[in-house]
Amino acid sequence: MAHLFKRNVLLGVTGGIAAYKSAELIRQLQLLGANVRVIMTHGAREFITPLTLQALSGNPVHTELLDEQAEQGMGHIELARWADLLLIAPATADLLARLATGRADDLLTTTALATAAPLLVAPAMNQQMWRDQATTDNIATLATRGVHLVGPAAGEQACGDVGPGRMEEPTIIAAAAAGLFQSGLLAGKRVVITAGPTREAMDPVRYISNHSSGKMGYALAQAAVDAGASTTLVSGPVNVPVPDGVHKVSVESAEQMLDQCQALLGECDIFIACAAVADYRPASIEQHKIKKGAEQLTLELVRNPDIVAAVANSAQAPFTVGFAAETNDVLSYARDKMQRKGLDMIVANDVSDQNIGFNSDQNAVTVMWSDGEQALPCASKNSIATQIVALIAQNKP
Numbered sequence: 001m002a003h004l005f006k007r008n009v010l011l012g013v014t015g016g017i018a019a020y021k022s023a024e025l026i027r028q029l030q031l032l033g034a035n036v037r038v039i040m041t042h043g044a045r046e047f048i049t050p051l052t053l054q055a056l057s058g059n060p061v062h063t064e065l066l067d068e069q070a071e072q073g074m075g076h077i078e079l080a081r082w083a084d085l086l087l088i089a090p091a092t093a094d095l096l097a098r099l100a101t102g103r104a105d106d107l108l109t110t111t112a113l114a115t116a117a118p119l120l121v122a123p124a125m126n127q128q129m130w131r132d133q134a135t136t137d138n139i140a141t142l143a144t145r146g147v148h149l150v151g152p153a154a155g156e157q158a159c160g161d162v163g164p165g166r167m168e169e170p171t172i173i174a175a176a177a178a179g180l181f182q183s184g185l186l187a188g189k190r191v192v193i194t195a196g197p198t199r200e201a202m203d204p205v206r207y208i209s210n211h212s213s214g215k216m217g218y219a220l221a222q223a224a225v226d227a228g229a230s231t232t233l234v235s236g237p238v239n240v241p242v243p244d245g246v247h248k249v250s251v252e253s254a255e256q257m258l259d260q261c262q263a264l265l266g267e268c269d270i271f272i273a274c275a276a277v278a279d280y281r282p283a284s285i286e287q288h289k290i291k292k293g294a295e296q297l298t299l300e301l302v303r304n305p306d307i308v309a310a311v312a313n314s315a316q317a318p319f320t321v322g323f324a325a326e327t328n329d330v331l332s333y334a335r336d337k338m339q340r341k342g343l344d345m346i347v348a349n350d351v352s353d354q355n356i357g358f359n360s361d362q363n364a365v366t367v368m369w370s371d372g373e374q375a376l377p378c379a380s381k382n383s384i385a386t387q388i389v390a391l392i393a394q395n396k397p
Contacts, residue, residue: 004034004178005222005244008380010079010117011036012088012108013053014095015043017158018124018167022048025089026056028174037079038062039108041095065107076107080115081362084382087177088112090124090167093135099147100138116379116387118180120148122173127154127163150176181386185393187228192261192268192318193221194275194307196236198254202299203286212276214238216323216363219385220272221246227389229270234260236275254278254304261307265316270392272321273308274347280304309341319396321345321388327352335368345369345395347388367391 009029013022022038029036036057040050050061065076088095088108095108099121104110112119121142129135130152139149151168168176195217199207214235222243224231232247234257242248251257254277261271280301290297312320322343324334327350334348349365364378367388376387 003244004029004032004174004181006241007034007181007382008082008084009034009036009177010039010083010086010111010115011057012039012041012086012091012095012112013044013048014041014088014090014092014108015046016090016092016124016167017047018090019044019047021167021170022089023052023056025170025173026053028170029087029177030057032174032178034177037082039079039111041106041108043092062107065110076110076114079107080111080117081378082380083111083115083117084380084386085120085177085180086112086115086117087120087122087173089122089173091121093123093125093129093132093138096121096123096135096138096142100141116377117383118146118148120150120173120177120180122150122167123152123165124167125152125165127161127165130163130165148176148180181226183227183386183390185227185390186224186270189229189269190267191224191229191231191270191272192234192264193217193224193231193272194234194257194261194277195221196238196240197276198236198257198278198304199252200254200278200281200304201252201285202282203288203290205289208278208281210276210278212236212238214240215361216381216385217272217274218243219381220274220388222382223385223389224270224272226386227393232264234264234275254281254307258305258307258310261311262314265311265314265318268318270321270396271308271311271318272392273311274323275307276325277307278304306341308343312342312344317342319344319392321347321392324348325351331366331368331373334366338368345392369395 037059038053038061040063054061098109153166153168154164155166196214197209197212199209201207218240221233225245234249249260283300283302308322320343324337326333330348330350334346338346346368347365363381363384366375
């Protein structure tokens, strides 16, 4: 069954009588696992109150393009980056026309231009307005740009007319939204993904680790499942729920992670090394807790195994994707790492930016392969993961 597990759905509500259905649509999206935020146009507020949709979504409703409460006053950019999907329901004839011409004269249309997330529209209008050539042309224009359409349905309308133009039922719209993430790009493939940090023990209670939250690796696991892959996640300790359909193998140390990855190589077509593996571990682990005594403590460290290099250079090497988390000269270091370790692809990101990377819900990366690269601008980690999986599918032999 299609789902929207942890997906961020930005719902745009425009000024039509079908706006009353948006309340039920929020509930249907949430039943599929989505986080929902709402943008309302001024016209929409004539049909249903922001308070109603705020109570149902559990989030403040956004109405104004210039929002003093938003970070740096740019609410449309924050919402655009947050969204994994922009869903507009109802989408009036006026809204479709403004989208087709690239207008950006309110919060909703500005966000539509600013987001990298897919756009799904559910038209709702009088049957003659739907049949009008101008609307037909606008729909065709939006289709050429990759905008997805659900409905409209046919039947009796609020004005008394009968014909096409009714907004589809919320259950159908929610199912269409979930279906957008079921790409089938990796159908039949077996994917192994590492995620999170490793912990390298010093004694029974202390360890060396890093700030990785695991969010990017878990988003990749979700994207791989959505693409039809049989997905195994080899994860260090994190507090992130496991996506439905993903088999998780829990580990602590780099050596444990390597052992598990090597054991899975015979059942792996694609290997994605997203974990933040500690480069070094203590040379020895104390059997008892180290007591506080001297002013200084010297700790001898030894190098950990290079998991991604070991996989990439194994006899049964899968298509291998690495990650390069850098703080400077990001692209040059990443390409050198890809060539030096024999990787098929690498994902480079700048972890010096506090707004993306470790512990953030957003990321911005550049994906590199032997004869190309593509920058993926700042968006939710779910959106970035979906784009990475699509690039893997395009480049895998």
